[in-house]
Amino acid sequence: NAGVTQTPKFRILKIGQSMTLQCTQDMNHNYMYWYRQDPGMGLKLIYYSVGAGITDKGEVPNGYNVSRSTTEDFPLRLELAAPSQTSVYFCASSNTGGGYTFGSGTRLTVV
């Protein structure tokens, strides 16, 4: 049982480049989330989804986009990368009312 799988684990982008962070879960969870973690700031919600075909913005959505075409996959797209997007990104999933299962994270540096 893999849980939540994120790829890549590390990535360096140049300013203005784009990329997609992949997230897959195999627990048949309806709810999925993308958070970013910055030192001393905790985790901030970027986007979330309550089921396939349904997505909504979180606290810090600017500069990001998501899609949820299947229950398993919830990719996060960065368009026109900026230094402010340097962060560690975590994908998570949950069932109704349950705690989250987190992926191992993607460390992104924009230079």
Added chain:
Amino acid sequence: AQSVTQPDIHITVSEGASLELRCNYSYGATPYLFWYVQSPGQGLQLLLKYFSGDTLVQGIKGFEAEFKRSQSSFNLRKPSVHWSDAAEYFCAVGAGPEYGNKLVFGAGTILRVKS
């Protein structure tokens, strides 16, 4: 809107000593409350959760937490700390599945264990 405050950025305890990590939340209704632990370079792991019922909840690795509505607190405790407990701990509050099961996290408390 929900919010979480973890007043202590760093805490250092001796191995074998007791531990209490503080968490205060702001939310108008009955909250969903969680504690997570993060080891360096890893994702977050769920320690315990509170939805309703008994206000003292037991979690994994010997941790427990007590929900005190009057104080808007959900402090994490452990009777005897082990060196392997050194990590960062996050408290989180949510409004439940009807609100997307979204969580708001505190800024975290880094626990150091000295031998």
